[in-house]
Amino acid sequence: MAQRTLLQFFHWYYPTGGGLWNDVAQEAQRLADLGISDVWLPPACKGASGGLSVGYDSYDLFDLGEFDQKGSIATKYGDRAALERATTALRDVGLRVIHDVVFNHKIGADETEPVSVRRANPDDRTQLDDQIINAKAWTRFSFPGRGGQYSRFVWDARCFTGIDHIEEPEEDGVFRIVNEYGEGEWHDEVDDELGNYDYLMGADVEFRNHAVYEELKFWGRWLADQVACDGFRLDAAKHIPAWFFRDWVGHMRETIKQDLFVVAEYWHPDKASLQRYLDQVDKQLMLFDVALCHRFHDASLAGDGFDLRTLFDETLVAHSPGHAVTLVGNHDTQPLQALEAPVADWFKPLAYALILIREQGIPCIFHPDLYGASYVDNGGDGNEHHIEIAPVACLPRLIEARRRFAHGSQTDLFDDPHCIAVVRHGTNDHPGVILVLSNGITFEKRVSLGREHAGAAFRDFLGHIEGEVFADEEGNVEVASHAGSVSLWVRSDCL
Numbered sequence: 001m002a003q004r005t006l007l008q009f010f011h012w013y014y015p016t017g018g019g020l021w022n023d024v025a026q027e028a029q030r031l032a033d034l035g036i037s038d039v040w041l042p043p044a045c046k047g048a049s050g051g052l053s054v055g056y057d058s059y060d061l062f063d064l065g066e067f068d069q070k071g072s073i074a075t076k077y078g079d080r081a082a083l084e085r086a087t088t089a090l091r092d093v094g095l096r097v098i099h100d101v102v103f104n105h106k107i108g109a110d111e112t113e114p115v116s117v118r119r120a121n122p123d124d125r126t127q128l129d130d131q132i133i134n135a136k137a138w139t140r141f142s143f144p145g146r147g148g149q150y151s152r153f154v155w156d157a158r159c160f161t162g163i164d165h166i167e168e169p170e171e172d173g174v175f176r177i178v179n180e181y182g183e184g185e186w187h188d189e190v191d192d193e194l195g196n197y198d199y200l201m202g203a204d205v206e207f208r209n210h211a212v213y214e215e216l217k218f219w220g221r222w223l224a225d226q227v228a229c230d231g232f233r234l235d236a237a238k239h240i241p242a243w244f245f246r247d248w249v250g251h252m253r254e255t256i257k258q259d260l261f262v263v264a265e266y267w268h269p270d271k272a273s274l275q276r277y278l279d280q281v282d283k284q285l286m287l288f289d290v291a292l293c294h295r296f297h298d299a300s301l302a303g304d305g306f307d308l309r310t311l312f313d314e315t316l317v318a319h320s321p322g323h324a325v326t327l328v329g330n331h332d333t334q335p336l337q338a339l340e341a342p343v344a345d346w347f348k349p350l351a352y353a354l355i356l357i358r359e360q361g362i363p364c365i366f367h368p369d370l371y372g373a374s375y376v377d378n379g380g381d382g383n384e385h386h387i388e389i390a391p392v393a394c395l396p397r398l399i400e401a402r403r404r405f406a407h408g409s410q411t412d413l414f415d416d417p418h419c420i421a422v423v424r425h426g427t428n429d430h431p432g433v434i435l436v437l438s439n440g441i442t443f444e445k446r447v448s449l450g451r452e453h454a455g456a457a458f459r460d461f462l463g464h465i466e467g468e469v470f471a472d473e474e475g476n477v478e479v480a481s482h483a484g485s486v487s488l489w490v491r492s493d494c495l
Helices: 020-034 080-092 210-226 242-255 271-280 290-305 348-357 367-371 395-405
Strands: 006-008 038-040 058-060 096-101 111-121 124-128 133-140 160-166 171-177 203-205 231-234 261-264 286-288 324-327 362-366 373-378 384-389 410-413 419-424 433-438 443-448 457-460 468-470 476-481 485-491
Touching (some): 006 367, 020 038, 080 096, 111 160, 124 171, 210 242, 271 286, 271 290, 286 290, 290 324, 290 348, 348 433, 348 485, 362 395, 367 373, 367 395, 395 485, 433 443, 468 476, 476 485
Parallel strands (some): 006 038, 231 261, 261 286, 286 324
Antiparallel strands (some): 111 171, 160 171, 160 203, 410 419, 457 468, 457 485
């Protein structure tokens, strides 16, 4: 696969008001010039909270900000016309458009209907009560504001496996809907957390219903007909049966284009779990390297107590590099979110340098690390918190360095617990680079480049260290990194 750099162009607290699609269009050229190749957009479909929805409370897949539903026409990010302009602007400058797909659940039903349910033990969903409860539930989605345009499909209780609320009698919990699918059991090929992690929230989609299965395939084809589409990010994959995405991704490639980029969010820090899922989907897609993201978090908190030689141990990118999307953070790990595991500010440049300069994996940039973010929300302690995320000052230079210098064969010099280096040796057409970083004291590292570099001068592309260093007659050069910092050493005649 050609060199790619993915940008997540949103975060959980991106300002409301419908401006994001316009921002994408305005930034398209700058991103292309910088070296971004793919832009991951937030969910474009109408959520249950309308114009305030981040997009993961999925309501109507066929409303891209076009219909008066849930209190607004536009989504949080803008209306359909603005979305079309944004995706066109990205394509016009050669960037690929990656859409967020939220299939696991639906929220904000239009009507209640009679259902029969069995209580599930919330701590072990495989334990279901024998008693059947007859009640009412919000499980009918008829989308009256859309009036059947694009799709006349109506979702009802037969389209869902479970819910978290019933009425008449009123009760909250986890309930398995009694229907003709799965012989009363949850889906297989899902994560085994809580016994069976099929159920997450809202009305959980029943993928064994053939009508549902076909509707979701139709929606994927429809979306690609409406707006520019070069790939998908699949939400909540650990809660969706692997056999469904195995078939759905294959169908999308057959009907849209074979080279679709697909990455799934299977949020599990265990590398073996990630590899097992890849096997289940016949390795048709990539996964975010959650294990590496957690390693970055741990290393940033431990400071010089962390052995940098072990940084990639038990990570997906170390074992399945062709299926790993590497990241430093995302909308779920940012402060005050459910999977909060932020990487400390001092370590972010080091982490980004590693995923951008090394050849293994496709790096993903998180919007606040490029643009910054400021927001207020309540934390787990019940108190209000004002969060400021400063942009990583050297991140634009690191992205540029990936485009210009991250070429050729690679040598990892992971030979010291507090200072490691990565050498990209370049090609006939592109120069290489030496990455060196330290989590402790200022450190120098001797690197052997070969006699073709004898006497060559090298300079820190990031400007963290001033001046030049020179290779000796054998092509050996001493390069350095300041304490808790990173430097990129490039031949001066290539700058």
